[in-house]
Amino acid sequence: MTNSNSNSAQNSTQSNGVKAKSDAAQGLRDLFVDGLKDIYWAENALTKAIPKMIKNATSEDLIDALTTHLEETKNQVTRLEDVFSSIGEKPEAKKCEAMAGLTKEAEEIMESTENGVVRDAGIIMAAQKIEHYEIATYGTLASFAGTLGEDEAVSLLEETLNEEKSADEKLSEISNSINVDAADDEIH
Ligand code: FE
Ligand code: ZN
Ligand code: FE
Ligand code: FE
Numbered sequence: 001m002t003n004s005n006s007n008s009a010q011n012s013t014q015s016n017g018v019k020a021k022s023d024a025a026q027g028l029r030d031l032f033v034d035g036l037k038d039i040y041w042a043e044n045a046l047t048k049a050i051p052k053m054i055k056n057a058t059s060e061d062l063i064d065a066l067t068t069h070l071e072e073t074k075n076q077v078t079r080l081e082d083v084f085s086s087i088g089e090k091p092e093a094k095k096c097e098a099m100a101g102l103t104k105e106a107e108e109i110m111e112s113t114e115n116g117v118v119r120d121a122g123i124i125m126a127a128q129k130i131e132h133y134e135i136a137t138y139g140t141l142a143s144f145a146g147t148l149g150e151d152e153a154v155s156l157l158e159e160t161l162n163e164e165k166s167a168d169e170k171l172s173e174i175s176n177s178i179n180v181d182a183a184d185d186e187i188h
């Protein structure tokens with residue numbers, strides 16, 4: 001870019017400094033909104049994937065945990081809509097390739113295992129990969145929201161983050177007993 005006089009050249013230098021800063025902020029906001037679109041797609045996909053996992057599970061504890069988390073997940077979709085509106089954006093979904101892959105992996109595990117403790121162990125493995133992806137996502141998005149000064153979004157995103165962490169911990173607890181049974185299944 002060229003400037004026609006020295007005055008505007010000086011302004012340009014100054015505004016470049018400011019511009020660089022505001023471009024960076026705009027970039028982070030775009031990254032934040034794109035991340036929201038990505039997880040909005042992912043949570044919607046999970047409202048369809050979790051019922052398949054419930055149908056394939058046999059452990060009562062696992063079925064209960066997944067059923068509880070399905071209800072939380074439906075609520076998380078609504079909560080994300082609140083996040084969008086809190087920052088003045090319309091809810092929009094953008095395909096999350098990671099969640100598409102993680103749910104596909106869950107289906108492959110269910111297809112390649114026999115119904116029972118081993119499949120249950122596989123479902124927990126797949127579900128915990130999903131929870132960890134969500135924990136990483138919501139942790140980052142809450143941090144972005146904080147940097148951007150979007151306080152309402154921070155508290156909404158942290159609420160979901162805590163649900164994902166609890167779901168992951170619950171699955172770890174259940175896996176402790178199921179994995180023993182699954183190994184036992186192997187021996188007999
Ligand atoms: Fe979720
Ligand atoms: Zn994603
Ligand atoms: Fe994988
Ligand atoms: Fe989750």
